[in-house]
Amino acid sequence: MPEIEIVLVGALYQGNVGYTARAMKNFGFTRLVLVDACEIGDEARIAASHATDVLEHARRCSFEQVHRESSLTIATTGAVNMTVCKPMRMPYYTPREVREIVSDLGGRVSILFGRENWGLNNEEVEQCDIVCTIPAAAEYPILNLSHAVAIVCYELANLSRGTYPLASHQEMDCLYAHLNDFLDRIEHPSFKRRRTMLLLRRILGRTKLTTREVSTLHGLLRRTEWHIARGEERAEECMAP
Amino acid sequence: MPEIEIVLVGALYQGNVGYTARAMKNFGFTRLVLVDACEIGDEARIAASHATDVLEHARRCSFEQVHRESSLTIATTGAVNMTVCKPMRMPYYTPREVREIVSDLGGRVSILFGRENWGLNNEEVEQCDIVCTIPAAAEYPILNLSHAVAIVCYELANLSRGTYPLASHQEMDCLYAHLNDFLDRIEHPSFKRRRTMLLLRRILGRTKLTTREVSTLHGLLRRTEWHIARGEERAEECMAP
Numbered sequence: 001m002p003e004i005e006i007v008l009v010g011a012l013y014q015g016n017v018g019y020t021a022r023a024m025k026n027f028g029f030t031r032l033v034l035v036d037a038c039e040i041g042d043e044a045r046i047a048a049s050h051a052t053d054v055l056e057h058a059r060r061c062s063f064e065q066v067h068r069e070s071s072l073t074i075a076t077t078g079a080v081n082m083t084v085c086k087p088m089r090m091p092y093y094t095p096r097e098v099r100e101i102v103s104d105l106g107g108r109v110s111i112l113f114g115r116e117n118w119g120l121n122n123e124e125v126e127q128c129d130i131v132c133t134i135p136a137a138a139e140y141p142i143l144n145l146s147h148a149v150a151i152v153c154y155e156l157a158n159l160s161r162g163t164y165p166l167a168s169h170q171e172m173d174c175l176y177a178h179l180n181d182f183l184d185r186i187e188h189p190s191f192k193r194r195r196t197m198l199l200l201r202r203i204l205g206r207t208k209l210t211t212r213e214v215s216t217l218h219g220l221l222r223r224t225e226w227h228i229a230r231g232e233e234r235a236e237e238c239m240a241p
Numbered sequence: 242m243p244e245i246e247i248v249l250v251g252a253l254y255q256g257n258v259g260y261t262a263r264a265m266k267n268f269g270f271t272r273l274v275l276v277d278a279c280e281i282g283d284e285a286r287i288a289a290s291h292a293t294d295v296l297e298h299a300r301r302c303s304f305e306q307v308h309r310e311s312s313l314t315i316a317t318t319g320a321v322n323m324t325v326c327k328p329m330r331m332p333y334y335t336p337r338e339v340r341e342i343v344s345d346l347g348g349r350v351s352i353l354f355g356r357e358n359w360g361l362n363n364e365e366v367e368q369c370d371i372v373c374t375i376p377a378a379a380e381y382p383i384l385n386l387s388h389a390v391a392i393v394c395y396e397l398a399n400l401s402r403g404t405y406p407l408a409s410h411q412e413m414d415c416l417y418a419h420l421n422d423f424l425d426r427i428e429h430p431s432f433k434r435r436r437t438m439l440l441l442r443r444i445l446g447r448t449k450l451t452t453r454e455v456s457t458l459h460g461l462l463r464r465t466e467w468h469i470a471r472g473e474e475r476a477e478e479c480m481a482p
Contacts, residue, residue, distance in 0.1 A: 019385060019388070022381075022384075022385060022388075023384070023385070023388055025378065025380065025381045026377045026378060026381055026382065026383070026384050026388070027377060027378055028378035028380070049385075050381050050383075051381060091405055091407075091449070091451055092405075134395070135398070135400035136267045136268060136398075136400065137266065137267060137268055137269035137398070137400070139266065139269070140263075140266045140267055140291050140292060141267065142267070142290075142291075143263075143264070143267050143391070144260060144263060144264070144290075146388065147260070147263075147264055147267070147387065147388060147391040150384070150388040150391060150392060151391060151392060151395050154375070154392050154395075157376070157377075157378070159376035159377065159378070164332055164333075166332075208332070210332055
């Protein structure tokens with residue numbers, strides 16, 4: 001992945017700059033660039049919350065400088081009149097497509113977001129290499145600035161969710177064997193057995209159990225078996241002379 | 242797709258409720274539910290911008306009512322300590338995985354978002370069917386409330402970007418034929434031709450030209466051909482006795 005830079009062009013409200021810094025840091029991005037943006041004060045810092053470091057390291061520079069220093073510039077535009085073929089804003093890519101496009105690039109990729117009330121103007125869009133548009137509802141397609149940044153960062157970060165230990169096939173097979181023994185224990189009729197085991201396998205198969213969940217289910221079965229056994233023993237004791 | 246409902250549990254700040262309404266409408270969702278949330282006033286309406294209708298139709302109800310009326314309830318939790326296996330918050334799904342899970346469901350699916358400062362508490366998470374976690378940077382994984390809603394809505398909307406007319410294979414073949422003729426016209430040596438045409442095909446192949454772009458390129462080639470021809474005619478006129 002290249003170095004990703006978020007560029008706010010002409011941002012009007014410091015709150016939005018602060019929320020942008022926070023959304024960036026939430027997804028592991030730290031390079032914020034301000035082009036003709038408002039002053040940054042307490043309101044921005046409050047909105048940034050634990051991302052004031054991103055705000056403080058924000059670079060102020062000109063539109064031209066961004067272009068000079070980046071290997072690819074991406075203009076984000078609102079999903080307005082997307083069916084009208086305006087060559088300047090065409091073709092456009094979704095954030096997910098942008099991720100594919102930039103993923104094997106080196107250097108620096110700058111993603112430009114325009115003013116809250118107007119977006120990027122035509123001249124600014126013209127100078128960018130690629131246009132990115134977040135697909136949105138036709139009835140109200142204009143996203144708040146920092147929310148648009150959050151969605152683009154979310155897609156570009158493409159963070160894995162981490163992994164948790166799903167039960168292995170062997171562990172599942174042990175569970176099915178235990179269930180089959182359990183069915184014996186409760187004298188489940190053998191002529192129904194194949195179908196019932198299949199049904200249990202279908203239910204448990206699609207739930208994708210974790211190792212821990214499998215272990216808890218074994219525990220419940222064992223505890224049930226123990227209670228059945230105890231009941232039987234007591235019954236035998238009573239019957240004994 | 243089922244009917245999707247966004248439930249804010251214990252929201253503290255009206256601005257966040259307003260931004261949530263806006264983010265929902267941006268992605269075509271309108272059912273907002275407030276459980277123990279703050280009062281809604283001007284601050285919320287300003288943040289909602291053109292989504293005040295979503296705010297006004299917001300339903301206030303209890304946590305129990307949400308559960309009673311939904312076929313599936315999804316708790317969203319922050320990506321904190323995700324490597325620690327807490328059974329209550331495991332397994333968790335990314336917004337994209339949630340989309341897969343709910344896409345073939347009917348009825349109503351409620352997605353619950355907790356308080357700004359604390360999220361959903363353990364008891365609330367326990368009562369939900371599924372846990373959804375937005376993958377985020379370990380250094381600062383806590384998203385602002387309305388930004389989390391925006392990302393979940395973005396994934397669940399799964400709006401297509403619409404289509405624009407990409408050039409067909411026939412149109413591309415015409416362009417390649419035109420380029421080949423053009424190379425003849427500029428006396429491009431035949432021993433280099435195959436490789437040069439391959440290079441042009443590789444460049445243009447990966448750019449995925451629109452019909453309009455192909456047509457403009459044809460125009461540029463024709464104009465160039467015309468200028469070459471005019472130069473040659475003039476030269477002939479000069480040479481003529």
